[in-house]
Amino acid sequence: xxxxxxxxxxxxxxxxxxxxxxxxxxxxxxxxxxxxxxxxxxxxxxxxxxxxxxxxxxxxxxxxxxxxxxxxxxxxxxxxxxxxxxxxxxxxxxxxxxxxxxxxxxxxxxxxxxxxxxxxxxxxxxxxxxxxxxxxxxxxxxxxxxxxxxxxxxxxxxxxxxxxxxxxxxxxxxxxxxxxxxxxxxxxxxxxxxxxxxxxxxxxxxxxxxxxxxxxxxxxxxxxxxxxxxxxxxxxxxxxxxxxxxxxxxxxxxxxxxxxxxxxxxxxxxxx
Numbered sequence: 001x002x003x004x005x006x007x008x009x010x011x012x013x014x015x016x017x018x019x020x021x022x023x024x025x026x027x028x029x030x031x032x033x034x035x036x037x038x039x040x041x042x043x044x045x046x047x048x049x050x051x052x053x054x055x056x057x058x059x060x061x062x063x064x065x066x067x068x069x070x071x072x073x074x075x076x077x078x079x080x081x082x083x084x085x086x087x088x089x090x091x092x093x094x095x096x097x098x099x100x101x102x103x104x105x106x107x108x109x110x111x112x113x114x115x116x117x118x119x120x121x122x123x124x125x126x127x128x129x130x131x132x133x134x135x136x137x138x139x140x141x142x143x144x145x146x147x148x149x150x151x152x153x154x155x156x157x158x159x160x161x162x163x164x165x166x167x168x169x170x171x172x173x174x175x176x177x178x179x180x181x182x183x184x185x186x187x188x189x190x191x192x193x194x195x196x197x198x199x200x201x202x203x204x205x206x207x208x209x210x211x212x213x214x215x216x217x218x219x220x221x222x223x224x225x226x227x228x229x230x231x232x233x234x235x236x237x238x239x240x241x242x243x244x245x246x247x248x249x250x251x252x253x254x255x256x257x258x259x260x261x262x263x264x265x266x267x268x269x270x271x272x
Contacts, residue, residue, distance in 0.1 A: 002176045003030045007110035009103055010038040010075045011130060015116055015147040020082040023114045024090075025151040026143075030176060033089045036079040037106045039099040040068045099130050104137035112176075113138050117146040117264070132261060135242050135270045141173035142242075144261065144268045149236075153267045156183040158235040160226045160256075161213075163188075163195030166241025170271035171200065174239040177269065178204065184211040185233060189218035189225045223259030230266055238264065242272035 008023040010016065020036070027034035043064040072094050083090035095102045107113045115131035135142045143153070154177035161167055171186075178184050184204065188197050192215045201213040218225035230238050242257045260268055 003032050003111040005110045006032045006034050006112045007107055008036050008114040009134060010036045010079060011116060012071045013116050016078055019114060019116060019145050020079055022145055022151045024082050024088050026153060027088045035091045037093050038072055038075045039095045039097060039102040040072055041099050100133045103130060103134050107134055107138035113142045115142055115144055117144055141269050141271045146265055149267050152236055154181055154237045156233060156235045157181045157237045157239060158230045158233050159186045160240035161186045161188050161197055161200055164241055166272045170239050170241045173271045174269050177237060178209055179207060184209055186211055186213045187229050188215045189222035221256055221259060223256035227264060236266060238266055238268045242270040
């Protein structure tokens with residue numbers, strides 16, 4: 001089992017070169033086709049009320065279009081620079097439209113999508129929101145690469161097991177990584193009663209793996225505990241289900257997904 005089509009979300013953030021380089025390395029490892037996608041949004045229209053309403057003339061719209069085209073040209077050059085030479089099968093696409101909708105539509109044709117981290121600063125202020133939205137809308141696994149993470153992903157893998165459907169989906173979606181990993185550990189945070197951690201370990205063993213299962217102490221929010229265990233294991237990939245609670249609830253009250261999105265310093269594969 002392997003990923004055959006990998007999409008990299010080409011946003012105008014400061015870690016774009018590293019993300020494309022890591023995506024190329026992953027595509028080579030999986031013998032996969034890599035395609036990069038950048039979406040050019042329509043010109044934004046400032047809003048106001050009464051006398052404070054801003055007039056948006058053709059000059060401002062044209063300036064926005066020129067700026068968007070410059071970004072698209074820069075990202076095109078970046079992708080082609082990293083994929084030239086025929087070392088990996090690759091294709092490139094620039095679309096016009098609503099970014100969240102277009103990225104999600106492309107993601108649904110891929111086996112795996114690669115996105116930047118939520119906390120990452122950069123030129124494009126929308127990048128974090130677009131990356132997070134893709135996790136929800138992709139319909140498949142999404143790999144978040146923090147700035148500074150190495151090109152090697154998935155040698156030592158920590159899997160967060162909650163027994164929920166999104167956790168089970170993440171485990172299955174990560175099989176191409178797990179089957180090539182040198183070390184795999186399944187961790188349940190808190191009370192493991194009724195979560196069938198042992199059965200999940202046995203199921204992975206039938207794929208020829210030698211995973212370990214472990215229960216660690218933790219509060220309702222498993223995010224900090226998972227990141228701590230990943231650090232102890234020196235993992236280079238964390239696998240977890242995303243949004244076991246609603247996304248809105250996590251944004252307001254906190255949750256494992258949002259904590260990991262903001263604080264992870266290693267690659268994370270999300271499924272929901």
